[in-house]
Amino acid sequence: MTIHREGYIFILIATVLFAAVWFASYKYLGHIPLVHYGIVVIFFLLWFWVLWFFRIPTRQLTKGDNLVVAPADGKVVVIEEVYEPEYFKDQRLQVSIFMSPLNVHQNLNPISGTVKYFKYHPGKYLVAWHPKSSTLNERTSYVIANDRSELLIRQIAGALARRIAYYVKEGDKVAQTEEFGFIRFGSRVDVYFPVGTKVNVKIGDITQGGVTVLAENP
Numbered sequence: 001m002t003i004h005r006e007g008y009i010f011i012l013i014a015t016v017l018f019a020a021v022w023f024a025s026y027k028y029l030g031h032i033p034l035v036h037y038g039i040v041v042i043f044f045l046l047w048f049w050v051l052w053f054f055r056i057p058t059r060q061l062t063k064g065d066n067l068v069v070a071p072a073d074g075k076v077v078v079i080e081e082v083y084e085p086e087y088f089k090d091q092r093l094q095v096s097i098f099m100s101p102l103n104v105h106q107n108l109n110p111i112s113g114t115v116k117y118f119k120y121h122p123g124k125y126l127v128a129w130h131p132k133s134s135t136l137n138e139r140t141s142y143v144i145a146n147d148r149s150e151l152l153i154r155q156i157a158g159a160l161a162r163r164i165a166y167y168v169k170e171g172d173k174v175a176q177t178e179e180f181g182f183i184r185f186g187s188r189v190d191v192y193f194p195v196g197t198k199v200n201v202k203i204g205d206i207t208q209g210g211v212t213v214l215a216e217n218p
Helices: 005-029 033-053
Strands: 068-070 072-082 090-101 106-108 113-121 141-146 150-157 164-166 181-184 187-194 213-216
Touching: 005 033, 033 164, 072 187, 113 164, 141 164, 141 181, 150 181
Parallel strands: none
Antiparallel strands: 068 213, 072 090, 090 187, 106 181, 113 141, 141 150, 150 187, 164 181
């Protein structure tokens, strides 16, 4: 396991805060051990959660030219046919993965190919499962294409997520399971497939980014 670079400053802040709280608690409440240790434990758990949030686990990643792998850890909350107005401007099959604050928040390319389109949209911070979050929230829209398929992947900020990090631009050649972004503190990732695509997941399934196969291309 490693720690994502997006977390360095937050871990530093959490460490300084934990040390300051421990010192102040010891100095002013050390004579009341139950209170002192209770405060220390609470702030230690908060510090550990910050560290845990930015973890990047070591995994055996899934790769294959005919496979579309999950771009994120989380829970499948939407599988439905919708109109995609930004890029395709037609009906698409949307698969949405909700990332809770306990999930790994690194985002990985579901296929290899060329970045055909990329756009960052500032916006609101509705809860990530809100029906309008995909069009009103802060988000990115990212299209990757190869000889087999063309997919739109959308990073969507949630009520707690206040920054979407992205590391690709139009024209880039990208590889399957390589990192393309990161979202802080709860969010959602949508993948838009051609209508008729047979997906390998169902609502409620838990995905692992770069491991779970969402669908197979011919």
